[in-house]
Amino acid sequence: MTTPVLTTEPPGRLHGTLRPRHLTMLAMGGVIGSGLFVGSGAGIALAGPGIVLSFAAAGVLTMLVMRMMAEMTAAFPSSGSFSAHAERAFGPWAGFTIGWLYWATLVVVLAVEATAAAVIVHGWLPAVPQWLLMLTFMAVFTAVNLTAVGNFGEFEFWFALIKVVAIVGFLVLGLLAILGVLPGGGSGAAAGSGGLLPHGWNGVVAGFVAAIPAFGGLEVVTIAAAESANPARAAAQAVRSAVWRISVFYIGSMIVVVSLLPWSDSRLGASPFVAVLDEIGVPAAGQIMNVIVVIALLSALNANTYAAARMVFSLAQRGQAPPSLSRLSRTGVPYPAVLASTSFGFVGVVLNLLWPRTIFLHLLNAVGAVLLLVWVLVACSQLRLRRDLPADTGVRMWGHPHLSRITLGVIGLLLVSMFVDPDTRVQMISSAVLASLVLSVALVRSRRAPA
Template structure:
């Protein structure tokens, strides 16, 4: 049973339709986490670390696994769309709930822009002469329409997108394994590529650790499952099942695909001009294969963008219902969709359109660097919130229990903090903290002003009542 104080938070977020099944819940998490980070960002990570990127993604997977364990425990206790923002508010304080919700909303809004920027890169494969912002506007309009209709339509479309993506990755793994196993030694394909160009750690341990930042970016959105649980038909059962399935699939897909990619194409050929997956398909010399895989990763980016639009809309809905945003953003249409929150959450698309028009060649890396601060802060705060959660529930029997507490929560928080501090020492990610520190300071100031206004309003009410 929920603590009395949390019932108030759960009550104010009622109204959303519980129309998502366990399978759809799993696909939403996979849809968000298997997207641009794997299909395009992995090339960037390989450039940092070389073959040791496998270690980088293993560390990222460990952090994601720890995070999902903490989240699953809290979600089973309190399934609500406010999710970790609501938990931070209840277990730490209103400032934490305010900052986590707004930071996460901002991160997903910008992530939408990152995905749609990648879509412009993919479309260049077929239409190199058409400006990327044309595609950004066109595809964004279509996905906005899907999100306006209803959560069931969204869930069905996302399920199809994610199934296509998973089928493509499985096919890639089978084809890649066949190529590596049957390639002659003179072909340049094989496990020898792991050490052929400067060894397994060609950029040293530092390069491997920097690539962890990209790995974390790749796994970001796995936490969507906690937000979507607020609209699951059987949230407690769905979350525990989806948690196990999602983590297993992500670790398997990321590490296997990267291992095969590095064996087929030398790491020195990686880059962000096009997806490494397309480069692998070119190496197969199968007619039409590069175009097919480019289409699949286009669908993957659309899938991730679709999930992110959904999640950012629900987080803004939660902010409005908590009184942290205008009341209108918490209103639902007749299908149970917060349309005003959806429209506001599309500002990342506008940002991506402008950045792509001004800096078409570097827009993806720039968008990724800017977008990192808020989700990394959010992940760090989820681990901290879990520490407060378990302290409050000490000695209680919980529906799902995170193993290894408190060591696992502390390890996750430490790794996230280390990765965040690393960004300032890298040229590519320096913008993360240069943008992020003023951003978090602005959020703290905004909460202080909000709280002062709230206290003044309550004081005025007391005077009238008195």
């Protein structure tokens, strides 16, 4: 077996000005979005009260993947994160494939997030065209990402903090209602038809598949760690704190929802959070949640723009993207990479005008399973690199290699489940086609590369 050629980023290029609190909130800002506040209703419909078990299982799987990612990041900090680790483990083709797939996913998602935020704000300001709102959001967050990274980190810290406060407030109100202090308690899981698992364990598994995308975005912390003063320590601390906090928020929110409302309540389809706040009697619950959802979308847009720019910057430094994308401003910002990453968002303004109901659905299908493909390569890279990782980085994967292999097996079963399920088969096939195209380009480049 030949040893892969290792290509690394030149050291000391990016400025290490992100603080640990920035990294933690950046991770949470990238994760907590409309998938929790709105999309979790679909999971509840599939699993009923069993959605609590589904989210718990998704949280455990995410924790294991992030542990592997943090272990490699602590040893080999890189703005390319898992892309650079895959290249180190298997060669340039692996880093190229997963890096470009992840970048494509982020640029599609940030365009969708800008569109979704514009739709909500347009409802408040009907005189302002939706395309102009989307254009404004893209321009503002492009400008934010072109500032010094410390300013970006501070901006995202406060943005994400608003979402965290909103979830904590929801959990407190929900607990008071469950205890009988506020109205709305006593009509949830116990009163719902079918008991705790109305669709059996198959429903829990279906909810598990539906819950996984809600945890996507945590990987941004391993990308951002490269811009901290102590990447190894920052990655370990941020992953540990962000994963358990997000798991508590997500699982706690689902417990509140199914404890206060029957799982079959039609209001859950629109937004479980709004339905619960209405049940408790919070005035203007819908508008309050709309404000929080807009903040969540814009925060995720901000974090995803950052992650996309750093990923393509790393690819450029490793010779896997145009060299011009590796340029830095005097403040250490990869400004060509930022502009390249946000350009699709601006194109999305036009696409939204031409095909508002179809184009983004097709694009989201094409990248729908990429997160799981990223996780597959993370697990494979960790298993391959473990013998080369120093033991004193402060974060090690538990139960290696058995737990790493079990994690990889579970992800494989999830991919099979997505292919078997008619509701997710299109995503799986579309993502597989996209991955095959990118992989083909990677293999052609590898063959043409000088020995």
